[in-house]
Amino acid sequence: MSGQRVDVKVVMLGKEYVGKTSLVERYVHDRFLVGPYQNTIGAAFVAKVMSVGDRTVTLGIWDTAGSERYEAMSRIYYRGAKAAIVCYDLTDSSSFERAKFWVKELRNQEEGCQIYLCGTKSDLLEEDRRRRRVDFHDVQDYADNELFQKVAEDYVSVAAFQVMTGEAARTNFLPATLFLMRQRASPAPVSRCCQAWKRIADALHALTVVWGGECKE
Numbered sequence: 001m002s003g004q005r006v007d008v009k010v011v012m013l014g015k016e017y018v019g020k021t022s023l024v025e026r027y028v029h030d031r032f033l034v035g036p037y038q039n040t041i042g043a044a045f046v047a048k049v050m051s052v053g054d055r056t057v058t059l060g061i062w063d064t065a066g067s068e069r070y071e072a073m074s075r076i077y078y079r080g081a082k083a084a085i086v087c088y089d090l091t092d093s094s095s096f097e098r099a100k101f102w103v104k105e106l107r108n109q110e111e112g113c114q115i116y117l118c119g120t121k122s123d124l125l126e127e128d129r130r131r132r133r134v135d136f137h138d139v140q141d142y143a144d145n146e147l148f149q150k151v152a153e154d155y156v157s158v159a160a161f162q163v164m165t166g167e168a169a170r171t172n173f174l175p176a177t178l179f180l181m182r183q184r185a186s187p188a189p190v191s192r193c194c195q196a197w198k199r200i201a202d203a204l205h206a207l208t209v210v211w212g213g214e215c216k217e
């Protein structure tokens with residue numbers, strides 16, 4: 001579907017509305033789009049060039065639609081993926097069940113695929129801890145049992161969250177602009193989807209180093 005050369009294929013999987021597209025936006029464009037939710041139809045592709053030592057590697061990220069209507073299509077997109085980011089919403093227990101479904105499927109069908117579990121929307125827990133529906137220790141136990149590479153929960157500060165939503169809406173500044181301003185003011189960059197992607201990016205970077213020049217699609 002994309003004519004671009006891709007060295008490493010990465011696929012995003014998870015129930016609808018968990019925030020897959022938002023994570024990709026954060027990673028590729030360093031922004032969080034505020035506005036009405038638009039579900040992904042089928043899948044979307046985006047390329048991200050990253051430096052690995054003295055060479056560049058192009059990640060091809062397939063952001064699949066979470067709706068079960070597109071389940072068959074999502075299977076096409078994870079084929080040949082070197083890494084899968086399986087997302088669940090920390091405030092939605094059914095999304096973790098759906099994440100387990102994708103993990104099982106990947107383990108059965110894509111032996112070489114590195115799987116990362118990613119809990120999203122932790123800023124909502126900062127607002128109200130009682131909104132948590134997926135216990136971190138349950139995820140940890142599950143991950144331990146399944147021999148996972150990494151579990152990421154994107155810890156964020158409510159202050160940055162407020163800057164990015166309230167201020168952005170009032171002033172019409174792009175969230176990305178506010179994010180950068182916030183970053184300059186604070187040594188710890190914190191915002192929605194940000195910390196999770198930083199960890200995932202580190203992990204993907206490490207993987208591409210391991211794969212070296214052999215990681216052709």
Ligand SMILES: Nc1nc2c(ncn2[C@@H]2O[C@H](COP(=O)(O)OP(=O)(O)OP(=O)(O)O)[C@@H](O)[C@H]2O)c(=O)[nH]1
Pocket residue numbers: 014015016017018019020021022023033034035036037038039040041064065066067120121122123124192193
């Ligand atoms: N509070 C909060 N909201 C988020 C976060 N990430 C995503 N959202 C919101 O959750 C909704 C769904 O986000 P998407 O990124 O479109 O979700 P998706 O998983 O790509 O959804 P599908 O395309 O249907 O599979 C949107 O309204 C986002 O603004 C987050 O970290 N915190």
